[in-house]
Amino acid sequence: MAAYDIVTVGGGVAGSVLGKAMAERGYRVLIVERETEFKDRVRGEFVFPWGVAEAKHLGVYDALIQAGGHHPKYWTDYAGPDPLPSRDFAEDTPQRLRGLCIYHPRMQDALIEAAEAAGAEVRRGVRVRAIEPGRQPRVLLDGHGGPAAVTARLAVGADGRSSLARKWGSFDAREDPPGNLFAGVLVENAPASAENSICMLNPSQLRIVLYLPQSDHSGRAYLGSRGDTAVRLSGGGFLSFLRECAASGLAPGLLDGARQAGPLATFDGAESSVGHPYKNGIALVGDAAATSDPTWGQGLSLTLRDIRALRDALLADDDWDAAGHAYAAAHDYYYDKVRTAVSWFTQLFMQPGQEADALRARALPQMASDPFFLPDTLIAGPDLAPPTPEYRAKLFGERH
Numbered sequence: 001m002a003a004y005d006i007v008t009v010g011g012g013v014a015g016s017v018l019g020k021a022m023a024e025r026g027y028r029v030l031i032v033e034r035e036t037e038f039k040d041r042v043r044g045e046f047v048f049p050w051g052v053a054e055a056k057h058l059g060v061y062d063a064l065i066q067a068g069g070h071h072p073k074y075w076t077d078y079a080g081p082d083p084l085p086s087r088d089f090a091e092d093t094p095q096r097l098r099g100l101c102i103y104h105p106r107m108q109d110a111l112i113e114a115a116e117a118a119g120a121e122v123r124r125g126v127r128v129r130a131i132e133p134g135r136q137p138r139v140l141l142d143g144h145g146g147p148a149a150v151t152a153r154l155a156v157g158a159d160g161r162s163s164l165a166r167k168w169g170s171f172d173a174r175e176d177p178p179g180n181l182f183a184g185v186l187v188e189n190a191p192a193s194a195e196n197s198i199c200m201l202n203p204s205q206l207r208i209v210l211y212l213p214q215s216d217h218s219g220r221a222y223l224g225s226r227g228d229t230a231v232r233l234s235g236g237g238f239l240s241f242l243r244e245c246a247a248s249g250l251a252p253g254l255l256d257g258a259r260q261a262g263p264l265a266t267f268d269g270a271e272s273s274v275g276h277p278y279k280n281g282i283a284l285v286g287d288a289a290a291t292s293d294p295t296w297g298q299g300l301s302l303t304l305r306d307i308r309a310l311r312d313a314l315l316a317d318d319d320w321d322a323a324g325h326a327y328a329a330a331h332d333y334y335y336d337k338v339r340t341a342v343s344w345f346t347q348l349f350m351q352p353g354q355e356a357d358a359l360r361a362r363a364l365p366q367m368a369s370d371p372f373f374l375p376d377t378l379i380a381g382p383d384l385a386p387p388t389p390e391y392r393a394k395l396f397g398e399r400h
């Protein structure tokens with residue numbers, strides 16, 4: 001039976017970046033990816049500055065730029081009809097980096113190619129059927145040549161938001177109650193500027209509309225909604241999508257004449273996460289470890305942070321069981337900070353009810369006069385901009 005140091009279930013962003021990081025240090029890596037071709041599944045296409053910094057740490061930033069990654073100059077929030085002052089993250093984040101827009105399937109292609117070029121073995125069109133946990137986990141494959149099995153020092157569940165590796169490893173997942181719905185579609189021929197990422201927050205309707213431009217007049221439009229006005233659109237609902245974006249207050253003209261350039265799909269935003277994502281020879285990374293609410297765009301940055309944390313733990317300790325536990329403890333620490341910030345944003349902008357209305361009445365005027373009233377966790381990340389008790393006290397009007 002073939003033996004590897006690492007076998008990843010999945011060759012999306014998580015599996016490929018880990019594969020590259022470990023193969024280039026001489027470890028024997030197998031990446032198993034069931035898709036023979038990456039398609040638009042309506043996923044993340046904006047990486048906030050803290051995730052861009054992670055991509056640089058991991059040595060994949062240049063590959064993302066070569067794959068068409070584009071840095072719009074500005075980020076503009078609307079918290080009502082008028083824009084707040086635009087931000088240039090290259091000027092006002094500790095990383096001094098702008099966010100990155102990139103078409104997701106092209107990003108996946110670039111990263112899996114980078115992993116292969118670094119020496120990882122990649123098997124496409126092969127599905128992992130199960131993992132048998134243990135000191136030397138066995139990974140069972142269903143491929144072109146029929147069933148097969150390989151062993152690894154570490155099996156890595158990088159199999160996304162519907163992860164089966166969670167089940168194979170007997171991990172307990174924490175599922176939040178249903179919350180936001182989040183729809184997205186690729187558009188082309190939009191008159192919106194390629195230099196401005198737009199985030200239109202509309203707390204009076206519990207809606208959010210985002211437009212994240214690529215350099216070529218295409219871009220990803222997202223609509224988040226909640227409560228009585230929640231919108232679940234898919235398939236041929238593009239015109240309804242545009243109408244709903246306009247009704248949610250999207251700046252007039254931004255998407256006039258835009259054409260649909262990919263599938264339209266809606267996802268439940270409720271977070272689903274595993275506490276301590278390592279057990280018995282199996283580590284979970286990316287969405288398999290924690291699927292954060294896509295409304296706040298943290299998944300790609302978290303995924304890259306996971307890979308750095310796991311890579312560093314594995315390189316620091318030859319006992320990979322101990323390294324797996326060290327990774328899981330690190331994961332819980334930074335994920336908890338992101339989750340806290342996400343929950344504050346959800347309460348402020350998307351939560352129905354009197355308590356949330358009172359919070360908005362107190363906090364939104366302060367936010368309009370102080371651009372750093374809320375912590376910058378979602379932009380500058382959990383390490384450099386954590387959601388501290390001081391921020392909590394300010395936001396919720398509590399004594400600190």
Ligand SMILES: Cc1cc2nc3c(=O)[nH]c(=O)nc-3n(C[C@H](O)[C@H](O)[C@H](O)COP(=O)(O)OP(=O)(O)OC[C@H]3O[C@@H](n4cnc5c(N)ncnc54)[C@H](O)[C@@H]3O)c2cc1C
Binds near residue numbers: 042043127183286288
């Ligand atoms: C609508 C939406 C919008 C989002 N917007 C943003 C955003 O703007 N910014 C942001 O940072 N994040 C965003 N995200 C989140 C982001 O897309 C994810 O966090 C990220 O793609 C996770 O990558 P991953 O590699 O963990 O999982 P995936 O990308 O899902 O990759 C998993 C891979 O595993 C493969 N696989 C699964 N099971 C098996 C198996 N048994 N055998 C073999 N292969 C298997 C799959 O084919 C897939 O290629 C968004 C998510 C959604 C749904």
